[in-house]
Amino acid sequence: MTASEVREALDTLDSGRRARCLVLLCEPCLAHVRKYFADLGNRKYRDSVVGLGHEVDVDLPVRALAVIRAARGNPSASVLDSLIADYQEPLTAHQDDDLRISDARAEYAYLAIYNLVRSCKNPDDKAIGWLVVRQALSATGPEDPTPAEVDEILARWVTAWPTA
Numbered sequence: 503m504t505a506s507e508v509r510e511a512l513d514t515l516d517s518g519r520r521a522r523c524l525v526l527l528c529e530p531c532l533a534h535v536r537k538y539f540a541d542l543g544n545r546k547y548r549d550s551v552v553g554l555g556h557e558v559d560v561d562l563p564v565r566a567l568a569v570i571r572a573a574r575g576n577p578s579a580s581v582l583d584s585l586i587a588d589y590q591e592p593l594t595a596h597q598d599d600d601l602r603i604s605d606a607r608a609e610y611a612y613l614a615i616y617n618l619v620r621s622c623k624n625p626d627d628k629a630i631g632w633l634v635v636r637q638a639l640s641a642t643g644p645e646d647p648t649p650a651e652v653d654e655i656l657a658r659w660v661t662a663w664p665t666a
Contacts, residue, residue: 503657503660505649505653508659509635511660512628513631513632518574518575518576519575521576521621522571522574522663523659523663524618525567525575527659528615531615531638531641532564532567532611534611534641535563535608535612537608538605538608539558540560544603545560550598550599556591556592558592559592562588562592563611566616566618570619570622579623582619582622586619586620586623606640610638610640611637613637614634614638614641617633621633639655639656
């Protein structure tokens with residue numbers, strides 16, 4: 503299966519099943535996030551606007567995946583709003599370069615899980631779902647994959663999709 507065929511197939515799934523499929527792809531991302539943020543120095547940052555110190559909640563991506571998995575891909579709006587609110591500070595700091603994630607795989611992994619939450623919040627925006635796929639593959643796939651390797655990885659992922 504080519505990447506465009508996989509994207510087309512993903513886009514045809516109902517929102518809950520699409521989210522469950524994306525969870526499968528994001529689960530290996532947790533290892534990269536945990537490994538990177540295991541170093542306390544990577545978790546702490548200072549807000550350049552007001553100078554407050556912050557620490558990244560390393561369990562936030564774990565909670566996000568657990569909530570989406572437990573809700574079978576359809577968490578309530580209030581739960582998603584809460585997760586997005588929890589991500590707000592670290593993502594703003596990341597965009598402002600206050601929180602620098604120096605390991606590219608960990609950065610893609612962190613962002614993939616956040617965007618999975620966004621995808622659940624905005625299920626009609628299928629571009630977010632495909633962003634999750636690209637970020638998760640960047641986090642967990644080969645360093646410089648060939649198109650054939652990407653197609654193979656995506657084909658294996660599609661065969662693992664939940665059937666209901």
